[in-house]
Amino acid sequence: MKTRINFYQKSLRVRRDPVPLQGMLTLWIGALLIVAITWAFYAYKEHANNLNLQQSEVQLKKAKAQLQIAKQQLAEKQNKTLLVNELKTLRQEIQHKQQFFNYLEKSSAQSITDYADVMKDLAQYHEPNIWLTEIKFVGQKVILQGQTLQSKFLPIWFNNLKQSPFFADKEFSVLELSTLDGISEFNVATDLRNEEVKP
Structure with missing residues (x-):
């Protein structure tokens, strides 16, 4: 109840x-x-x-x-x-x-990570007989333009660059070389994309 x-x-x-x-x-x-x-x-x-x-x-x-x-x-x-x-x-x-x-x-x-990496490697593996006149980032490529008094130093410089962290396992896809008044001008480009490491 x-x-x-x-x-x-x-x-x-x-x-x-x-x-x-x-x-x-x-x-x-x-x-x-x-x-x-x-x-x-x-x-x-x-x-x-x-x-x-x-x-x-x-x-x-x-x-x-x-x-x-x-x-x-x-x-x-x-x-x-x-x-x-x-x-x-x-x-x-x-x-x-x-x-x-x-x-x-x-x-x-803006972010300058890629530019900083390139500049660090270029400074570390500097070749005294080569000087750069221009660095460009075009799409997924980095283009290096410069001059040298003797073109025989270019392969040495490329081999040294391939030991750097940024340029390791990357191929230089374009190479243009011209000589004027005893000074060789070069133009080289490479890919910015990370390539797979080969086993």
């Missing part, structure tokens, strides 16, 4: 909040932390790129000062052959550094 009546109906009961205040606060704090970490990372990358730009500007100024000194010495000397070669080398260095400076200026907010 029923002795009590329940007037506390289902519609009057307290409903559980599906999104409590504590959960919302935790979610917002987590989102703000992710935004702050991402912003800090990009600010760090921007700062590092600015430092690279400043170093490039200093190197460019030094190279221009050396070029001016070489021009003055060239005007004073009777035997100008050695100074002409030094002048050409300095001009090539200035051109290369100017291209590198322009590239850093345009891509300060």
Whole structure:
């Protein structure tokens, strides 16, 4: 036999909040932390790129000062052959550094992983008798253009490059070589895609 009546109906009961205040606060704090970490990372990358730009500007100024000194010495000397070669080398260095400076200026907010790997390997396996005048990334290829006084150093340089981490197991697909006034100009391209390691 029923002795009590329940007037506390289902519609009057307290409903559980599906999104409590504590959960919302935790979610917002987590989102703000992710935004702050991402912003800090990009600010760090921007700062590092600015430092690279400043170093490039200093190197460019030094190279221009050396070029001016070489021009003055060239005007004073009777035997100008050695100074002409030094002048050409300095001009090539200035051109290369100017291209590198322009590239850093345009891509300060972009990823430069592939370019950095190529530059690291080119610096590590540098051949003194070869100087590069241009580096291009075209699609999935990297194109290297440069000059040398003796073309016999090109195969040595290619073999050394194949020992580097970036150029390992890659073939140079294009090779153009032309000689003008005793200076050999070359143009070589290779694939950027990772190739399968042969067993």
